[in-house]
Amino acid sequence: MKIVFATNNKHKLEEVRKIVAGKIEIVSLEEISCFEDIPETADTLEGNALLKANYIKNKFGLNCFADDTGLEVEALNNAPGVFSARYAGTAHDSEANMKKLLSELTDKENRKARFRTVIALIIENDTLLFEGIVNGSIGTEKKGENGFGYDPVFIPEGYTQSFAELGDEIKNKISHRAEAVHKLNDYLNTLKL
């Protein structure tokens, strides 16, 4: 069986394909010739994941899943959350996003934060949501060279180094996305295909 993963992010595809192996083939947007910008206009992670998955199901009639992730910082009322990619304005400027985050937290003692991923799966007539969370805290400065996004400032619970210092091998075992993908995989394994 083929399922579309509504992304063209090569890292995410590789990570998901490693976990969801076997009878299910994961195909990217590029592989179904979907080159348009899928709207991500909801104000929750759940809403955005559902928007993306529904878009593909409606337009291409294919089973599909989509993910959305946000960094939720307790002292900032869970901001940047669904706006994580564009926290400092322009989308996907990680340096500017981290700079803004560190500055918002300068005088805050509570530095607790979590990454939360939501995956929406639409398969035949069923819609399901899977959630993954990694708790941690925001460091006082950027550290490490690996990863992407907020990795240099996020220190997962139980560790003293940032995701960017810990590297992919450890991150992929404990991350928000890994947890959500494992839940998705467990569900797919229950299907009689």
Ligand code: IMP
């Ligand atoms: P997306 O929904 O996976 O595209 O994530 C939205 C934004 O959250 C990204 O642009 C990053 O800024 C941030 N983000 C998501 N996952 C991670 C992660 O694993 N590490 C660091 N930042 C992340």
